[in-house]
Amino acid sequence: MNKKAFIFDLDGVIVDTAKYHFLAWRKVADSLGIEFTPEHNEALKGVSRVRSLEIILELGKAEATQEDKDKWLKQKNDDYLAYIENMDRSEILPGVMHVLDYLRENGQPIALGSASKNARIILEKTGIIDYFDVIVDGNDVTNAKPDPEVFERASRELGISNENSIVFEDSFAGIDAANIAGMTSVGIGEAKFLGKAQYIFPDFVTIDLSFIDTLVKK
DSSP: OOOOEEHHHHHHTTTHHHHHHHHHHHHHHTTTOOOOOHHHHTTTTOHHHHHHHHHHHHHTOOOOOOHHHHHHHHHHHHHHHHHHHHGGGGOOOTTTTHHHHHHHHHHOEEEOSSTTTTTTHHHTTTTTGOSOOOOOOOOTOOOTTSTHHHHHHHHHTTOHHHGGGGEEEEHHHHHHHHTTTOOEEEEEEEGGTTOOOOOSSGGGGGGGGGHHHHHHHH
């Protein structure tokens, strides 16, 4: 069987930590008197923490010193960590394990490519860290999506070329990153948020294993 690199984003793809990011960012926004809605939160998916804060400040046309920004970034992360402290395997999104199990049973290399600096914590809490041959997260890269650095590093560490890499993403920025890298992009979620994804599924439940086989044989 061909070897392909299967690279997964974390937030919104494997687990729904987007809700915890939203709650933590909304708390920061509320303290600044800035309205922050679930729709606004879509622009933060796949984006670094620093850039996310900049987007929120732009929403409120707010100016801030670096000291203030550092304080709010720490506040956001502390709140987020408190939310994810109680995560367990039940938080893995439906259908994900079916795909991960199939890939592992068939000897396909699996990587995580996430902007999150808490990715390893979440994978440990949910009990699936051993599924990943390579983990590349926000601690390992300097450029945020849509820069393809996180995915290119994951494929390189797996020893597989970009053109033989498949990325599962739920964000516009992440899909762009995969496409820029010349990888196969599979969008998970609503089409309006997935830009130019080559394939789109609402969730992993709707992904038939024959589709995975098709990707492997390409």
